[in-house]
Amino acid sequence: MQLQSMYQEIILDHYRNPHGRGLREPFQAEVHHVNPTCGDEVTLRVHLDGDTIADVSYEGMGCSISQASVSAMYDLVIGRPVPEALETGEHFMTLMQSKGDASVAEKLEDELEDAIAFAGVSKYPARIKCALMSWMALKDASARALAATPTGGDKP
Amino acid sequence: MTQTVSRPGAGAQQVPLPLDVEAIRADFPILSRTVREGKRLVYLDSGATSQKPRSVLDAERDFYETCNAAPHRGAHQLAEEATARYEAARATIGAFIGAPAEEVVFTRNTTEAINLVAYALSNAATAKEEQFRRYAVGQGDEIVVTEMEHHANLVPWQQLCERTGATLRWLGLTDDGRLDLSDLATVVNERTKLVAVTQQSNILGTINPLEDIAARAREVGALLLVDGAQSVPHQPVDVTTLGADFLVFSGHKMLGPTGVGVLWGRYEVLDALPPFLTGGSMIEVVRMEGSTFMPPPQRFEAGVPMTAQVIGLAAAVEYLQQLGMDRVQAHEEALTGYALAKLAEIPGVRVIGPPDTVARGGAVSFTVEGIHPHDVGQVLDDLGVEVRVGHHCAWPVVRRYGVPATTRATFYVHTGYDDIDALADAVREAQRFFGVAQGEVS
Numbered sequence: 001m002q003l004q005s006m007y008q009e010i011i012l013d014h015y016r017n018p019h020g021r022g023l024r025e026p027f028q029a030e031v032h033h034v035n036p037t038c039g040d041e042v043t044l045r046v047h048l049d050g051d052t053i054a055d056v057s058y059e060g061m062g063c064s065i066s067q068a069s070v071s072a073m074y075d076l077v078i079g080r081p082v083p084e085a086l087e088t089g090e091h092f093m094t095l096m097q098s099k100g101d102a103s104v105a106e107k108l109e110d111e112l113e114d115a116i117a118f119a120g121v122s123k124y125p126a127r128i129k130c131a132l133m134s135w136m137a138l139k140d141a142s143a144r145a146l147a148a149t150p151t152g153g154d155k156p
Numbered sequence: 157m158t159q160t161v162s163r164p165g166a167g168a169q170q171v172p173l174p175l176d177v178e179a180i181r182a183d184f185p186i187l188s189r190t191v192r193e194g195k196r197l198v199y200l201d202s203g204a205t206s207q208k209p210r211s212v213l214d215a216e217r218d219f220y221e222t223c224n225a226a227p228h229r230g231a232h233q234l235a236e237e238a239t240a241r242y243e244a245a246r247a248t249i250g251a252f253i254g255a256p257a258e259e260v261v262f263t264r265n266t267t268e269a270i271n272l273v274a275y276a277l278s279n280a281a282t283a284k285e286e287q288f289r290r291y292a293v294g295q296g297d298e299i300v301v302t303e304m305e306h307h308a309n310l311v312p313w314q315q316l317c318e319r320t321g322a323t324l325r326w327l328g329l330t331d332d333g334r335l336d337l338s339d340l341a342t343v344v345n346e347r348t349k350l351v352a353v354t355q356q357s358n359i360l361g362t363i364n365p366l367e368d369i370a371a372r373a374r375e376v377g378a379l380l381l382v383d384g385a386q387s388v389p390h391q392p393v394d395v396t397t398l399g400a401d402f403l404v405f406s407g408h409k410m411l412g413p414t415g416v417g418v419l420w421g422r423y424e425v426l427d428a429l430p431p432f433l434t435g436g437s438m439i440e441v442v443r444m445e446g447s448t449f450m451p452p453p454q455r456f457e458a459g460v461p462m463t464a465q466v467i468g469l470a471a472a473v474e475y476l477q478q479l480g481m482d483r484v485q486a487h488e489e490a491l492t493g494y495a496l497a498k499l500a501e502i503p504g505v506r507v508i509g510p511p512d513t514v515a516r517g518g519a520v521s522f523t524v525e526g527i528h529p530h531d532v533g534q535v536l537d538d539l540g541v542e543v544r545v546g547h548h549c550a551w552p553v554v555r556r557y558g559v560p561a562t563t564r565a566t567f568y569v570h571t572g573y574d575d576i577d578a579l580a581d582a583v584r585e586a587q588r589f590f591g592v593a594q595g596e597v598s
Binding site: 002003006007012037038039040041061062063064065124127130 | 192193528529530531534535538545546547551554560561589590
């Protein structure tokens with residue numbers, strides 16, 4: 001069975017026990033992203049403190065890959081400056097485009113932490129969108145949050 | 157016709173199948189390949205697109221190898237032969253649904269056929285020719301659809317209403333996956349210009365009672381468009397008794413090539429409609445100041461047509477006729493009864509749609525408790541079982557039944573009990589894999 005390469009135990013753990021799930025206050029931007037080919041949905045809020053991501057809160061429905069991906073992303077981006085978090089998002093995108101090339105995953109392993117477990121998904125073109133949806137939502141919400149607070153997040 | 161009614165818990169019965177599955181499989185080259193490291197291909201996604209028998213592929217190849225030319229242009233021998241083959245195919249395909257050739261318009265697919273009608277109805281409002289204004293849709297008019305429609309039979313009507321100021325209304329669904337016709341008399345009324353309804357739901361499998369809807373449409377003088385994308389491939393359909401003004405279907409879902417669909421229209425109605433796409437082939441006289449158009453069906457076939465695909469579709473029709481559409485339907489009904497019973501034996505599986513084979517086709521959608529359909533589909537795919545997952549281009553339907561998406565198995569002439577056993581085994585494997593297997597139903 002090839003399945004284990006995609007459904008790593010880490011992914012199933014995030015799916016069963018998602019980190020940071022639920023919509024919380026305060027937030028500067030909320031976005032709703034869907035995957036129109038399959039109906040996966042995520043509503044995601046970003047709360048900035050200066051240009052640092054103080055909180056990402058979310059609700060969504062979808063497959064294990066999409067739901068585990070947002071949970072793993074949560075762990076990766078909290079407490080980090082937006083540009084840095086988005087750069088990690090770019091690296092996750094690179095991983096998703098790697099078509100299962102182990103050398104790509106190896107290079108990104110330290111940076112992507114749990115999210116490296118999604119390497120197997122890159123072999124299944126139909127599922128890549130599921131893994132990327134939350135990162136797209138984060139990029140969108142961060143841009144809006146930054147725009148909404150020209151001086152940067154909350155005032156002290 | 158046999159009625160194989162299955163009752164959950166009654167046990168899955170393998171009644172003798174009307175079609176010789178092994179002989180038919182030998183006609184489909186693709187069914188001899190394997191998938192996912194040597195697994196037998198269990199193709200249960202004919203509702204999305206069907207596989208093609210060798211005779212269809214041969215017909216296309218033969219056209220290209222022997223008489224390829226643009227039909228209805230040129231006077232050379234190849235053009236004559238191509239035109240003759242193209243028009244003979246039109247007659248064959250028309251006869252398959254009981255229609256004369258001049259009522260058969262070739263489109264790219266069902267979606268384009270529906271758009272053709274929707275655009276013709278809004279173009280009618282601004283047509284300079286008086287004879288094209290008869291069916292014009294405008295402010296105060298109503299278009300009626302159902303909550304069961306594929307997006308292809310919903311979005312074009314939403315758009316028509318936005319272009320014209322008409323109002324879209326719809327018939328709802330009952331909990332067991334059927335049309336709720338309790339308010340038919342008010343939803344379809346004197347303001348209704350057109351009713352668009354599917355004959356067989358692509359997600360629920362429901363076969364709709366078109367007679368009641370046709371009678372009401374006729375009573376108020378509304379046009380009736382029937383989406384036959386999932387019915388024409390799977391059951392006998394005869395436009396002389398259908399009660400419709402339009403029937404639309406796709407070649408690729410009925411063993412034919414992609415790139416060809418059909419709009420059948422009553423000639424009188426087609427003749428009163430302005431064109432949708434314009435250009436070569438569909439004109440009568442062209443001057444710099446303006447043009448006049450050919451009668452149907454040419455009026456609706458602008459440009460060089462998909463000749464090889466039309467010829468391939470005629471070969472598909474001949475293949476189906478040799479099997480007999482009554483037997484095709486009975487075959488799928490037996491498989492559907494078996495599949496419903498097999499799925500009913502698996503705890504945690506819920507079928508979305510009619511629970512038995514009464515007025516039901518072979519689209520079986522289901523959910524597996526605790527596993528998202530994408531994940532179900534992934535495990536099935538790993539075992540060689542190819543199904544569709546998602547909202548099946550019928551988002552309002554999955555919303556209506558409170559599920560994010562479903563897993564859908566669809567059957568066709570090459571489907572056998574072994575395919576359905578493979579499906580049921582794979583669903584159980586998915587439950588094991590995701591750790592949600594429950595005790596067996598006693």
